[in-house]
Amino acid sequence: MTMQRRAEKIEFFRHGIIEEDIAAATAVLRSIFLTTGTVTRDFEAKFSDYTGLPYLVALNSCTAALHLSLLAYDIGVGDEVIVPAMTFIATATAVMHTGATPVVVDCLPESGLIDPVQLERAVTSKTKAIVPVHLYGSLADMRAIRAIADRHGLRVIEDAAHCIEGERDGVRPGQLGDTVCYSFYATKNLACGEGGALGTKDPAIAEKVRILRTHGMSREAADRYTDRYQHWDMVALGWKYNPTDILSALLIRQLERLDETLVQRERVWERYTRLLEGMGHLRLPDVPGKSACHLFTIWVAPERRDEILHRLQAMNIGVAVNYRAIHTLRYFRENFGYRPESFPIAADIGARTISLPFYPSLDEEQSVYIAGCLREYA
Numbered sequence: 001m002t003m004q005r006r007a008e009k010i011e012f013f014r015h016g017i018i019e020e021d022i023a024a025a026t027a028v029l030r031s032i033f034l035t036t037g038t039v040t041r042d043f044e045a046k047f048s049d050y051t052g053l054p055y056l057v058a059l060n061s062c063t064a065a066l067h068l069s070l071l072a073y074d075i076g077v078g079d080e081v082i083v084p085a086m087t088f089i090a091t092a093t094a095v096m097h098t099g100a101t102p103v104v105v106d107c108l109p110e111s112g113l114i115d116p117v118q119l120e121r122a123v124t125s126k127t128k129a130i131v132p133v134h135l136y137g138s139l140a141d142m143r144a145i146r147a148i149a150d151r152h153g154l155r156v157i158e159d160a161a162h163c164i165e166g167e168r169d170g171v172r173p174g175q176l177g178d179t180v181c182y183s184f185y186a187t188k189n190l191a192c193g194e195g196g197a198l199g200t201k202d203p204a205i206a207e208k209v210r211i212l213r214t215h216g217m218s219r220e221a222a223d224r225y226t227d228r229y230q231h232w233d234m235v236a237l238g239w240k241y242n243p244t245d246i247l248s249a250l251l252i253r254q255l256e257r258l259d260e261t262l263v264q265r266e267r268v269w270e271r272y273t274r275l276l277e278g279m280g281h282l283r284l285p286d287v288p289g290k291s292a293c294h295l296f297t298i299w300v301a302p303e304r305r306d307e308i309l310h311r312l313q314a315m316n317i318g319v320a321v322n323y324r325a326i327h328t329l330r331y332f333r334e335n336f337g338y339r340p341e342s343f344p345i346a347a348d349i350g351a352r353t354i355s356l357p358f359y360p361s362l363d364e365e366q367s368v369y370i371a372g373c374l375r376e377y378a
């Protein structure tokens with residue numbers, strides 16, 4: 001049987017913003033205060049409860065959280081920071097924005113997560129920090145990474161853009177890292193368009209980041225907005241990374257629904273796994289521990305990836321590639337002299353990978369259709 005192209009597109013992603021979130025954002029728009037204020041503080045408090053991390057600073061992106069984490073630990077020119085080859089570019093560009101050098105490390109062939117053995121080999125006298133990435137929603141081996149960091153006196157800054165809800169070996173994002181960086185970008189599990197947050201157990205780091213997120217000013221607009229005018233001072237060279245209350249409002253009720261939507265994601269994940277079982281021309285990455293189920297990725301033969309990608313698209317299925325390994329991208333090749341063979345496992349995974357449509361409302365009929373198309377490409 002040949003699959004017939006369906007008339008209605010299956011989107012790659014659909015966000016989970018509903019009327020109550022829109023009402024919360026509208027309430028901010030009807031108020032007088034639009035920028036970082038009480039709604040953002042409310043979100044920070046609720047996100048702190050959810051993550052179990054005592055200090056949460058909301059920002060306008062995860063990239064900002066990564067950048068300010070590094071700056072808060074005085075990492076900059078002359079320093080090295082270890083990053084995985086299999087990640088989104090922001091993991092490495094945040095390092096470059098501080099003036100430090102990203103040192104790329106290859107990943108494990110089963111999961112695509114950073115390889116702790118190669119990681120430790122990459123440590124030099126200049127290394128200051130490690131930025132592990134919890135790829136697709138699966139946590140990196142944080143126990144191993146923390147042990148390496150402690151042996152060499154390094155900071156661990158977790159890129160948890162894919163993983164708010166996951167757990168591995170009894171560890172959740174942020175529990176073993178010095179800081180953890182979350183994303184609320186348009187397609188993340190918790191999404192408001194653009195947004196991020198930094199979590200930490202260290203109050204001094206949180207305070208530094210709070211100041212750096214608004215120009216290095218000693219008081220934020222919300223603090224100045226009191227009965228009696230209070231002067232602010234500039235105490236550091238900061239950035240413009242603060243979030244707005246308009247977008248923070250979209251996150252508060254979504255966060256309350258996050259565990260419920262994770263159960264729905266897990267159902268879609270299991271259904272895909274069942275439907276794709278036995279298809280010899282593709283494989284699924286291993287999932288160590290409990291995944292946050294962010295991206296549903298298949299690995300196919302590298303020489304057939306683009307063909308399959310385009311055939312899925314031709315069948316009206318939304319697809320993405322998360323990711324081609326960063327060291328194979330032009331900027332990294334030209335500026336660091338990397339070649340695909342420099343990190344062969346990540347290069348290979350990056351040449352094989354396809355992300356399928358994945359979100360709680362992806363239904364049985366859609367999943368069966370997608371699996372049916374993939375079966376034909378054997």
Ligand SMILES: *Cc1c(COP(=O)(O)O)cnc(C)c1O
Nearest residue numbers: 061062063088090161183185196
């Ligand atoms: C999305 C993403 C980021 C960047 O998040 P922003 O909020 O868009 O800055 C960083 N790392 C990974 C792994 C991501 O997927």
